[in-house]
Amino acid sequence: MTAPAPSLRDRLAPVLACCSLALVAAGSLSGCVDQSREVQTYRDVLDANAAKPAPLQPGETLTLGRAFALANADNEQLASEGETYLQSLIQKNRAFAEFLPTLSFQPNFTAEQAPRGDAAGASAGAPSANAAAVAASQGGYVQSGRVLHRLEAPVIGSMSFSAGSVTNFKSAEMAVVVQRQTLLDAQATILLNVAQAYYQVLISERQVAVLERSLALQDARVRDVQGRFRVRLALALEVEQTEADEAATRVLLSQARNDVGNGRRTLALLIGAPAVDGPLVDAGLAPDQPEPLASYVDRALAGREDLQAAVAAVQAAHYAVDAAVAEYYPSVTLNVAGFLYREDYADATKWDGILLASLPLFSAGTIKADVRAAWSRLRQAALFESYLRREIDQGVRTAYDNFVTSGVELAELQREVRASEAAYRQSVQLEKNGLALPLDVLTAQDTLLNSQLQFANESYSRTVFYLDLVRASGALKPGTPADRRG
Numbered sequence: 001m002t003a004p005a006p007s008l009r010d011r012l013a014p015v016l017a018c019c020s021l022a023l024v025a026a027g028s029l030s031g032c033v034d035q036s037r038e039v040q041t042y043r044d045v046l047d048a049n050a051a052k053p054a055p056l057q058p059g060e061t062l063t064l065g066r067a068f069a070l071a072n073a074d075n076e077q078l079a080s081e082g083e084t085y086l087q088s089l090i091q092k093n094r095a096f097a098e099f100l101p102t103l104s105f106q107p108n109f110t111a112e113q114a115p116r117g118d119a120a121g122a123s124a125g126a127p128s129a130n131a132a133a134v135a136a137s138q139g140g141y142v143q144s145g146r147v148l149h150r151l152e153a154p155v156i157g158s159m160s161f162s163a164g165s166v167t168n169f170k171s172a173e174m175a176v177v178v179q180r181q182t183l184l185d186a187q188a189t190i191l192l193n194v195a196q197a198y199y200q201v202l203i204s205e206r207q208v209a210v211l212e213r214s215l216a217l218q219d220a221r222v223r224d225v226q227g228r229f230r231v232r233l234a235l236a237l238e239v240e241q242t243e244a245d246e247a248a249t250r251v252l253l254s255q256a257r258n259d260v261g262n263g264r265r266t267l268a269l270l271i272g273a274p275a276v277d278g279p280l281v282d283a284g285l286a287p288d289q290p291e292p293l294a295s296y297v298d299r300a301l302a303g304r305e306d307l308q309a310a311v312a313a314v315q316a317a318h319y320a321v322d323a324a325v326a327e328y329y330p331s332v333t334l335n336v337a338g339f340l341y342r343e344d345y346a347d348a349t350k351w352d353g354i355l356l357a358s359l360p361l362f363s364a365g366t367i368k369a370d371v372r373a374a375w376s377r378l379r380q381a382a383l384f385e386s387y388l389r390r391e392i393d394q395g396v397r398t399a400y401d402n403f404v405t406s407g408v409e410l411a412e413l414q415r416e417v418r419a420s421e422a423a424y425r426q427s428v429q430l431e432k433n434g435l436a437l438p439l440d441v442l443t444a445q446d447t448l449l450n451s452q453l454q455f456a457n458e459s460y461s462r463t464v465f466y467l468d469l470v471r472a473s474g475a476l477k478p479g480t481p482a483d484r485r486g
Helices: 008-030 035-047 064-074 076-097 129-139 163-230 236-271 293-303 305-328 366-432 438-472
Strands: 102-105 108-113 142-144 147-162 331-342 351-358
Touching: 035 064, 035 076, 035 163, 064 076, 064 163, 064 236, 076 163, 147 163, 163 236, 163 305, 163 438, 293 305, 293 366, 293 438, 305 366, 366 438
Parallel strands: none
Antiparallel strands: 102 147, 108 147, 142 147, 147 331, 331 351
8 A cells, every 4th residue: 555645744844844943043143232242342442441430429529530531431422433433343344254154044945837748648738647757857856746846955055255355354454443543533532522611611610700709899889989979079970880880790790600501511411411510620730831842743643543543544445445456356156055855856966066256357347447436535545644644733733832822821910910919909008098999999809800810711721722732642531631741
């Protein structure tokens, strides 16, 4: 008794089992992406092994060094640049993967109608069993009535190589260098923005303090001139002018208070804190005398991150030209298939391999266009690097001149403060001796407050100029700013 032919479901069972195993294997190999590990990749570059700072507490005294650490840890723009750096690393891994073989499981099931009989062996329109059997044996099919079907489950491996793959990988490596230096340059820019916002708040708070004292003096002056007007010792014009000065001082005070609020909000945005409501401290970072200008210029040309990124971009463009030229060269591909299952293949091979070579003979000008575009990008990168080098040199010299000029102005303002203090002391002494009016004392005190305000503003500005010089020379990093004095 002949055993019944297996059903299609029975024939597909081995292949379905192989598919299940392949899916399990693919899932275990791919896995889930470790998000924290991905982020840590660029955090290692930014943090330089420094611990993550604790969040800013309400009312906490904020130093510039702590503001730097908070901005470095929590600024979203900086983290976004870090993601770009991470993507360049991923692209480099993708370029390296072109050298590795690939495996794929490709089960397939084919069904077709059995051929009909020929003119010699059967009547027209009638199928010939002999013709169907011959077709089945020649094509590796299994015959089921008037249907021929074939089921096989190969694992196919493929590996390709071309000269362009090597240069593409080198270009991807240089792109990583570009993005790493760009990330560090963005870090320095953010830190400089933090310093500028930090000292702008200090300047505005100093203005508020001086304007509050000045307003008190203006009020006293208004009362004095109003009293003299009542006894006809002052003109109405003098009263109106004094009241106008008082109103102008109130306007300036309102603007200064608003500047403090805006500056603190900007600082909070930069450092990733909900609010900055505690006192700020001036650490006096600027040295009395800077280093020679040449040392800052040399340091900038040797270590500026954006310049290093531009140099790496030129090298990457060189590799891109090599990759474009390599399109003219032949490429080789090796495909190997091993069959896990082949239905009714008693004499069929268990594996096969194909070696393919490709040499472009006619590309309709596309390869030439790629080469021309690559050369253009190389020239463009070289021009940008040349301009950036000159721009950095000019920027360092400008920052140096600003810092030196600020030192000269600060010395003159200090002399003005000493003179104003002496004038105020003399007015007080004269008033005690009956040789000066109280208004003269108020005027001298107002002059002293204004000179002290100008001195404090220039002192803060000099610190900002110094940090700008440090940034221009490529030395502004997270950590304690006082560690980089001079």
